[in-house]
Amino acid sequence: MAIEVPGKRWGKRLQHSKVFGHGGGHGKKQTYADLLITPLVDMFVIIVLFLIANFSATGEVLMMSRDIQLPEAFNVTDIEIAPVVMVSNTDIMVSGNVIGRVEDLTKDDYLNIPALEEKLREMKKQYEDLHALAKDTEGSFKGDVNIQAHRDVQFKVMKRVLYSCATAGYTNLNFAVLQKGSGAVGEPSTATGSP
């Protein structure tokens, strides 16, 4: 039996193994492994470009709720920051605060919703006071309001919401919709008609 150098001796069946087969007499293998940076950087660049393409400077204007499923539309313009009136199947909310219940509104035959009207008037006054205090002449009150309503809400409820908005001074009504396709209208349209 030949004399061998002390050390690890692998069995015959491991002699051709990629892991264990190179030990002993084949010389030392380098322990450092190069990490392939190029595909990693490529992937990062693609992800960054994709995210920049989807980037919205306005952020999330509307607070998405599970109770409110928006209808879809093609000919839309970009949504802008304005007070949001949320109408679900159960509640009416302004900027997240519950104003009234839809169930109660369907019982009476009034044309407006006093609580909503009052809240909107208050918001309008706050806006005007703030801009007057800052002596901001350019940012005058335009009467924009975003209506975020569930698709199944009946017009009986909606007309009261719209009427309340109009009487509170918010005459530019913007119905929030899910944009479908790319049929965006170029310029925001100006509507006629008196509130």
Add this chain to the structure above:
Amino acid sequence: MAGGMDLGTGGKGGKKPLDTQINLVPFIDLMAVTISFLIMTAVWTSIGRLQVANSGASAEPASPTEDKTPPISLLITEKELRLSAGTQTFDPIPVTRGPTNKIELEKLKDKFKELKTQLPDASTITLQAEDGIRYEDLVRIIDECKGDGLPNVSVAAAMG
């Protein structure tokens, strides 16, 4: 590591190698930070708006525009759509729904085309909706109006 650049072994006599190695570590760090920021600020649902005016609770159509275009109005009931332009009234369009319960608007589109051939300057329409109309149907009709060359839409309640 001199900024990731291989400066060779130095010495005045030796040739400097032309290959340089860019240090990618800060670049990857920047990418990671940018990706994190963009993912956090990303808006995944594209929400738009349909601008309309409110004509109040009255069924009075919008005042005619300066170019003497007769006021166009569309009465929306649960069974039919009635389009009228001034004194001219079009045939009522029966409301039909697709498999997903969405209102079908092909016939209304044809009526709008017909209307636009007669009144090419028309841009304003008043929608008068009944109480039982679903918001989704109203939005789809507003969308159709805007798509068919009537961008100035006002909404009113139908009388009676």
